[in-house]
Amino acid sequence: MATQLQLAKTGTITGEITFVAETEGVDAELVRTELAAGRLIIPANKLHLKTNPSASLRTSLKPIGIGRALTTKVNANIGTSSIRSSVEAEIEKMEAALAAGADAIMDLSTGANLDDTREQLLARCPTPFGTVPIYQVIEGRDVEDIDNKIILEIIERQAKQGVDFFTIHAGVLKEHLSLLEKRIAGIVSRGGALLAKWMLYHNKQNPLYEMFDDLCGILAEYDVSFSLGDGLRPGCIADATDDAQIAELKTLGELTQKAQQKGCQVMVEGPGHIPFDQIQYNMEIQQKICHGAPFYVLGPVVTDIAPGYDHITSAIGGTAAAFYGASFLCYVTPREHLGLPNADDVRVGVIAAKIAAHAADIARGLKGAAEKDKSLSVARANLDWKTHLAESLDPQTAERMHIEACEQIPVEKLPSADYCTMCGRNWCSVRINKEIREAMKNK
Ligand code: SF4
Numbered sequence: 001m002a003t004q005l006q007l008a009k010t011g012t013i014t015g016e017i018t019f020v021a022e023t024e025g026v027d028a029e030l031v032r033t034e035l036a037a038g039r040l041i042i043p044a045n046k047l048h049l050k051t052n053p054s055a056s057l058r059t060s061l062k063p064i065g066i067g068r069a070l071t072t073k074v075n076a077n078i079g080t081s082s083i084r085s086s087v088e089a090e091i092e093k094m095e096a097a098l099a100a101g102a103d104a105i106m107d108l109s110t111g112a113n114l115d116d117t118r119e120q121l122l123a124r125c126p127t128p129f130g131t132v133p134i135y136q137v138i139e140g141r142d143v144e145d146i147d148n149k150i151i152l153e154i155i156e157r158q159a160k161q162g163v164d165f166f167t168i169h170a171g172v173l174k175e176h177l178s179l180l181e182k183r184i185a186g187i188v189s190r191g192g193a194l195l196a197k198w199m200l201y202h203n204k205q206n207p208l209y210e211m212f213d214d215l216c217g218i219l220a221e222y223d224v225s226f227s228l229g230d231g232l233r234p235g236c237i238a239d240a241t242d243d244a245q246i247a248e249l250k251t252l253g254e255l256t257q258k259a260q261q262k263g264c265q266v267m268v269e270g271p272g273h274i275p276f277d278q279i280q281y282n283m284e285i286q287q288k289i290c291h292g293a294p295f296y297v298l299g300p301v302v303t304d305i306a307p308g309y310d311h312i313t314s315a316i317g318g319t320a321a322a323f324y325g326a327s328f329l330c331y332v333t334p335r336e337h338l339g340l341p342n343a344d345d346v347r348v349g350v351i352a353a354k355i356a357a358h359a360a361d362i363a364r365g366l367k368g369a370a371e372k373d374k375s376l377s378v379a380r381a382n383l384d385w386k387t388h389l390a391e392s393l394d395p396q397t398a399e400r401m402h403i404e405a406c407e408q409i410p411v412e413k414l415p416s417a418d419y420c421t422m423c424g425r426n427w428c429s430v431r432i433n434k435e436i437r438e439a440m441k442n443k
Pocket of ligand 1: 418419420421422423424425427428429430431
């Protein structure tokens with residue numbers, strides 16, 4: 001069975017292409033041509049799709065497209081850690097992320113029972129589901145002991161479970177490690193750091209790079225998309241856009257073409273921590289080096305000094321990234337750099353990333369984006385509280401805040417109130433404007 005990419009190249013409009021086009025309100029032929037050109041992917045493991053008769057999962061995938069021709073998508077990372085591990089807590093976080101509008105979920109678990117955790121999450125996940133298989137390769141053994149056989153076995157096992165995209169850190173090469181000397185934060189990617197340790201111990205090349213052809217074979221068989229990992233992404237503002245980051249990006253560009261030639265869908269991961277003025281350059285150089293493959297960025301975080309507020313620092317960077325070239329934003333929660341997030345951190349992180357993505361979609365003139373704002377603004381101008389709150393990105397929070405404020409000073413109940421506690425009735429410019437408009441109409 002061919003992959004989405006191979007089928008698109010033959011001119012076939014698959015059911016998944018049609019579904020994505022209808023969801024986005026664009027022409028199916030546009031989705032097909034972008035997919036065939038490698039500028040768009042539909043991460044959809046054949047075993048996560050209902051259309052596949054051998055699909056074993058209880059919840060089938062609703063495919064999404066990731067690429068510049070479509071709306072900017074948002075990913076939420078969840079997963080157990082080696083010292084805090086509860087499947088129930090991760091299910092709760094995934095449900096919070098999906099309810100807040102996450103377009104994709106990544107399970108970054110490193111705790112106990114990884115196969116079972118993944119199975120339980122996947123069984124409930126209707127969106128593309130990603131993992132970083134090298135985590136499981138390392139689980140329960142010393143990093144020095146991993147070999148090619150273990151890596152291939154784990155990757156195939158996860159593909160057979162229905163995972164839709166894999167982060168593969170194949171671009172971190174032995175020769176890149178000497179470029180890290182001047183860094184403050186070193187290697188902050190868990191996969192990148194573990195592979196670097198393996199390379200130094202064995203004095204050999206990255207096994208994921210050496211086995212890349214074999215990996216392409218497995219990923220193509222199940223149509224798992226590559227998310228080519230940025231193992232050398234900068235972990236602080238001072239390290240941004242350095243030689244190590246760019247050297248790895250060049251390798252990722254080569255691997256992008258190699259994987260696409262073998263029928264695999266590819267997106268490329270990017271930083272990380274970038275000062276605001278370097279975001280445009282980072283987006284443009286990735287698009288050039290990686291031949292337009294969708295760029296999936298973590299944040300980017302635009303300052304290091306706001307732990308506790310990194311959903312905000314990343315949303316600032318995320319809007320700029322999505323405006324200049326990224327297609328997929330990985331959320332950052334307020335607890336980033338501080339600890340494992342809880343369900344509320346996840347919810348807040350997703351909302352912040354959704355705001356960033358939507359703000360960029362408005363600015364790049366994407367069809368339908370500004371119309372949502374216009375619709376809410378009309379309701380706001382008409383003091384139509386019901387529509388105003390319902391059409392907001394986070395209706396529950398908006399409604400809760402409004403009601404709380406109303407309760408502080410008894411005002412007229414929703415939906416008839418023609419002012420709020422912010423200015424009071426006599427000072428409510430929205431109400432006065434409404435009266436002016438009506439008076440002018442009557443004249
Ligand atoms: S009272 Fe002030 S904040 Fe509230 S609706 Fe009127 S203008 Fe807006």
